[in-house]
Amino acid sequence: MSPSYQDLLATAREVIPEVEPSEVAPRVEAGDGPLIIDVRETAEWDQGHLPGAVHIPRGFLESRVAGATSGTDQELLISCASGQRSLLAAKTLADMGYTNVTNLAGGFARWKQNNYPVEVPRILSPAQRSRYSRHVLIPEVGEEGQLKLLDSKALLIGAGGLGSPAAYYLAAAGVGTIGLVDDDEVDESNLQRQIIHTTERVGMNKGESAKEAIRALNPEVQVNVHPFRVNRDNVLDLLEEYDVVVDGADNFPTRYLLADASLMTRTPLVHASILRFEGHASVFNPYDGPCYRCLFPEPPPPDLAPSCGEAGVLGVLCGVMGNVQATEAIKVLLGIGDTLSGRLLIYDALGMTFTELKVRRDPDCPSCGPNADLQLRDYEAWCAGVGSHDHVGATA
């Protein structure tokens, strides 16, 4: 005769030791307990679980256990609601060769009755789970990563060519707070590339205009409009409020100001610049890899550094580079992958080539070097000064 459910439980009990909550609670509290695998369904897990437990629903136990454990000799404590599903799960693990498996007697119910500590996981709401489902499916992001993005704050300098696509995609991705620094108004000539704005909103502050677009796309995102220019009096307070800064500035004084200020506040800086058909991008992690001044110690004079307003820019180039920035910002916020730190990415849209240059930290860097005297200066005057000195035509 085939074994009944009771027979299966009895057989499992013969090989799987049961542990009372009172026996294991002090070890769990001290942080030296066994690896706890909770085999309940997701809806049960979401109501609360043992501190530090890993969640593997019973149906996925065989396929996922190897990924959650360090080896078949690791000490495992299996738990469920009442101790029966976990007993059978533990038996399965023993059959799979795990040699040190125990079962939590009475399960989560008895643990909770005895008032031992419980962790209630922060979870996405059903609406969020649906909106961000394509992120949740990616192992490197998942629900945990999405929650991290929702808690994150990104500051964008400029809601223009680079800031438009970057802000739009960061908002779509569910970055919870987006700050937009821009004192400029939407102009008709912006709409060839600044896709977050609209013809109807010509004349509106760019931050306000972007806020409207973001609200329509993802009302959950908190948008802070900072309708002024970033300067040395406000930059540190601004950066302190955010986890990452995305530099889409259109001038060197602002870029060098951000480079120095982000070192002071230890804020990762996601850089991009664009002209005509060409884009540069990199990531500057404060004191962990090179900074902007390690790469470009001094700005070039104005005629070697025309603005897009003077020299033009292919509209769609802004989309590519702004989205490189959005990608890097998300990676920085999640702590995943290899960012462009230590590399300068050069995109040539005419040749459709991506080139990478190595960027090293400069031991003599005047901003991040060990002997640097880092302080915010008058960047307008400094850029004008270094740009003009000894700039006289001469050939070799």
Added chain:
Amino acid sequence: MSTVKIPPVLRQAVGGERTVEVTGETVGEVLTNLCDQHPAVGSQILTPDGELHKYVNVYVNDEDARLLQWTDTPVGEGDTLMILPAMAGGER
């Protein structure tokens, strides 16, 4: 013969080309020959003393020439030199 990649701001000075083939055994020779052929480039990237401006980076393949042997860095067939000034834009 090395390939020199010309940044957008200097393309007018070389007749609109994105790359120029230049002879020379070292970074210094290549840059000197480039500036001889295209004096308008020299007026932008060199000081009156013929030194490279500090705001111009030069890369040999993917490495900063200043971290190699700077102007003495040997170059040859198949090497790519990139002249790279910082770009300001951005576009608010």
